[in-house]
Amino acid sequence: MARLICENVGKTYQEFELKNISLTVESGYLTGLLGLNGAGKSTLLRILAGVDPLFTGTVTVDGTDVSAQPAEAKQKIGFVSEERQFFWEMDALENGELLGQLYPDFDQVQFRGWLQGMGIPINQPLYQFSKGMKMKFQLGFVLSYHPQFLLLDEPTSGLDPIFRRDFLKILRDVMDLGMGILMTTHLMSDLDRIADVIVVLDHGEQKLNEHSDVLENGAGAEIEALLTGKFRIRDLLEKYGETV
Numbered sequence: 001m002a003r004l005i006c007e008n009v010g011k012t013y014q015e016f017e018l019k020n021i022s023l024t025v026e027s028g029y030l031t032g033l034l035g036l037n038g039a040g041k042s043t044l045l046r047i048l049a050g051v052d053p054l055f056t057g058t059v060t061v062d063g064t065d066v067s068a069q070p071a072e073a074k075q076k077i078g079f080v081s082e083e084r085q086f087f088w089e090m091d092a093l094e095n096g097e098l099l100g101q102l103y104p105d106f107d108q109v110q111f112r113g114w115l116q117g118m119g120i121p122i123n124q125p126l127y128q129f130s131k132g133m134k135m136k137f138q139l140g141f142v143l144s145y146h147p148q149f150l151l152l153d154e155p156t157s158g159l160d161p162i163f164r165r166d167f168l169k170i171l172r173d174v175m176d177l178g179m180g181i182l183m184t185t186h187l188m189s190d191l192d193r194i195a196d197v198i199v200v201l202d203h204g205e206q207k208l209n210e211h212s213d214v215l216e217n218g219a220g221a222e223i224e225a226l227l228t229g230k231f232r233i234r235d236l237l238e239k240y241g242e243t244v
């Protein structure tokens, strides 16, 4: 079984510090990364994806060190984020043809299949896409080079409710194929249905890293030391302000 392992990862900005984050994402499972705005979720994801090389600690993807072998590690990771850059003046297929060359395993036929399956126009410039369309396009792009792990930054934001449901179904299907997923979201209801493990970040600190069934069934004493109050997912929902 492949693992993405993050050990004691830290990073300091002038006004913010990400402190000693340790977590493991296993193939076939989904880890949900939850936290308020500014908690450090995107900062952590960029580090794990190999996009930000300036950090302390270690990140390995199926045994490949992200710092020592960044190019190799990137082949194993599908990073989906609003921050990613594409050729916005070009259409989806042109982007696939150009950027797909960076990934030896990129399959143009599958890419076209994902786009068509998700209802993404293949001949329209990307700058004309809505937020949700851009997210679908990105998901189709990364799935087409068969990464071992998906790192998804707020993937459901901007998606309509029907596609959000379809999107979560796609994630379940790719997990069945053995991909491991780390996903940030503000919508705890997404995690409630699909996450195996929940990690909570608060002001750059890791407050919780637990299997979601433990959260559902009530937490042990060591978790109580981490977060005050109750730990059921519904309670976390309230703590983090989402209306269910």
Ligand SMILES: Nc1ncnc2c1ncn2[C@@H]1O[C@H](COP(=O)(O)OP(=O)(O)OP(=O)(O)O)[C@@H](O)[C@H]1O
Pocket: 013, 014, 015, 016, 035, 036, 037, 038, 039, 040, 041, 042, 043, 044
């Ligand atoms: N390039 C940067 N330079 C300085 N500070 C930064 C930089 N990028 C992020 N930060 C700061 O790091 C902190 C964490 O930001 P980050 O984007 O990781 O949070 P987040 O949990 O993803 O938030 P959101 O849910 O709003 O996306 C914030 O205080 C932010 O201002």
